[in-house]
Amino acid sequence: MxxxxxxxxxxxxxxxxxxAFGFDTETTMIEPGMIPELIVLTFSDNKRSYIVSPDMVGAWVEMIYLSGCNIVAHNVAFDYHVVFAALKYVEEIRMWKAMVEQNKVWDTMILDFLVRLANGEEDGPLRPKSLSDLSEHxxxxxxxKSLQTEWTKFxxxxxxxxxxxxxxxxxKDSAVTRELFNELHPVAVHISNHNNCLIDMHGPLTHHTQVKGSIALTDCSRVGIKVDTEAQQNIGVEIKLQINDIVNWLDSNYPALFKRDVRKKFAGKLMYNYTTGVPAIDSKALRVYLLNIATELKLRDKxxxxxxxxxxxxxxxxxxxxxxxxxxxxxQDMTTKAKLLNFVEQIKTERVNPRYQALVRTGRTSCSKPNLQQMPKAQWFRKLFVPSKGTKFIIADYNAVELxxxxxxxxxxxGFSQLARTFYEGIDPHAYTASSLSNIPFAEFMSLKKSDPEKFKKFRQSAKAVNFGVPGGLGAKSLMEYASASYGVSMTLDEAKEWKNKLVxxxxxxLSRYLFQDVLGALCFNLQCGADEVCDAFNLRSAGVYAFSPIQDVVSGNMRSRKGTGYTGAFRRHVWNALSxxxxxxxxxxxxxxxxGSPSLRRRIFGNTVVTLTGxxxxxxxxxxxxxxQFQGLASDGAKLAxxxxxxxxxVVAFVxxxxxVEVPxxxxxxxGKVIExxxxxxxxxxxxxxxxxEVEWVVSDTWSKT
Structure with missing residues (x-):
């Protein structure tokens, strides 16, 4: 010994x-669809660390539970399931689950992510950091970490x-985890208190809700979703044939678009990009074709x-x-189908076990390998996924949850909301909006559902685009583009302006108050200065949104305005000196x-600090x-709890x-289905x-399709 x-x-x-006790597990190698076997568990308080053998894990869970103490791990979802699988008795399992329900389980990986999200100092996708990265930081x-993958032999x-x-x-790992908790927990609590967040239910910065979500998503990944392999092969062949037809059409009508092989043996043949499955595009030729199309469509160069x-x-x-x-x-069709083919070909087994990230900047989740969250909704494609033998799918989602x-x-x-009142009275918010935008009394508009269903559907679809686009802060031009791309709704710029104004x-x-853009307030908050100081420094007579546009351009690193007007060196120096x-x-x-200047610096100086109702x-x-x-993150928190x-x-075999x-008998x-609802x-x-x-809507299905 x-x-x-x-x-x-x-x-x-x-x-x-x-x-709190910091803890960590050492296990066999991780394999898709499997929970690794526990080899040793270690845990630490602020004074010393302990070793727990697999046969003592149940007693350890009981000791921790009865002590009422918190436990903390790094990527706790992994360790939670490893311990769960090692427990032998029902009472031990009950206590282990109860610790999550009682918010006694903490995660330094999630705490760090939430703190970095709150500080807003990083650009690009925000990703979880490893224990070694945080330990050093x-x-x-x-x-x-050289011994991390060598435990299976024991x-x-x-x-x-x-x-x-x-x-x-x-x-060492469990001790470092405990020390990290000492560093991160007070910071998370301080940020929560500073922003007047309620932390009793969801924890500091919603930590407790994210822990529950990560535990459930890890289980969802392990369970995976069954694939109909015959349907997969047929769909793959069908997509390849469709791509081939598109490539032939493009090559015939736009012969310079694709790159061609110059080697003697293969001269003139299309050069394929084997990652995308389509011929490589000559970017210069593509731009020439696009310029010709721009002229044909009478698009202004600017x-x-x-x-x-x-x-x-x-x-x-x-x-x-x-x-x-x-x-x-x-x-575009070729590019879309190439991505679709790549998705299908990523599926190598009879059961897909995607990887989920429990939290991204918006508060939502992400999915990869494969990304089920960006899967086409078409029934012909979704029939790929089927329930296990002896089960059916319950496909359940929320009705208008973000609204x-x-x-x-x-x-x-x-203190008031007509939108909330609409839901309270059981009124369809899209129909309510459509009746107002079309200047038709609501009762009369609803009668169109029977008397003129096409007109009803058309107006409601337009209202749907406005209802979902405007609350996200879209301007009139962006709303017009969003409506066309997402809902197939055509509207003029004047209509977009009119409908947006009428909605708010x-x-x-x-919504006029919700969408109020307080640029001055954000600037004062970030620079820790007063409004009068800002107005005096820049000689501003008004503090509207457009008054700050040139300043934001300079801070972003832009030498010209959106209209193409250049900023003088004297003006740029004045902006920097005034801000300093x-x-x-x-x-x-x-x-x-x-x-x-840089976009990152603009975000730090002009960006807003936003807080969800969950904290x-x-x-x-x-x-x-x-x-x-605010509303996407709130909806995501509720969905994670669900x-x-x-x-x-x-x-649960998939989460989007x-x-x-969900698979049910x-x-x-x-x-x-009623229980799940x-x-x-x-x-x-x-x-x-x-x-x-x-409000939840659900169907019973033999494939991942509601129709």
């Missing part, structure tokens, strides 16, 4: 709680056979976005898809002195981000934002705080 086993072995004794301690071996160097490695580096016209699908032309249609969350936010913040002043007047003069935030001193904080958010985050609740009773795909699926409504109502009631 090694020295560490003699001195650090936990033998079942009761230990006094000093706030917060504690200046480097962790040697499976089934006596604890005495594990060398001290391995045990020291395991003990209206076409240019790339930052080369200044050439954009080849972005987001821009060109707005314009109707046969070339653009085929080009319900928006209504709850407005009711909470302003007449239909749901609370009024700034009282020490962390911004050097960036302002350097006078080097999550997002710092340095752009205007549209701050509008979207996912956790449902996963305690049924295997507010949709759950096929003998009485409707009974189980109740669990989902109860969970979402916890974040709506009684201002609005949630």
């Amino acid at each position: 090694g020295t560490l086993l003699k001195t650090n072995m936990w033998k079942g004794q009761h230990l006094k709680c000093d706030g 917060y504690l200046s301690v480097k962790l040697d 499976l089934g071996q006596p604890m005495e056979d594990i060398p001290d160097e391995y045990l020291a490695y395991a003990l 209206s076409i976005p240019k790339t930052d580096k080369s200044g050439e016209i954009t080849t972005s699908a987001d821009y060109w898809s707005e314009h109707k032309h046969v070339f653009i249609q085929h080009w 319900r969350c928006l209504g709850a936010i407005c009711k909470s913040r302003f 002043t007449e239909v749901y007047p609370e 003069k009024i700034n009282k935030d020490s962390s911004l001193e050097m960036p302002l002195r350097s006078q080097r 999550r904080v997002r710092g340095a958010a752009e205007y549209t981000e701050s509008c979207n985050t 996912l956790y609740a449902v996963s305690q009773l049924y295997p 934002h507010d949709e759950l795909v 096929d003998d009485a699926p409707e009974t189980h 109740s669990l989902m409504n109860t969970s979402m109502d916890k974040v709506l705080n009684g201002f609005v009631r949630s």
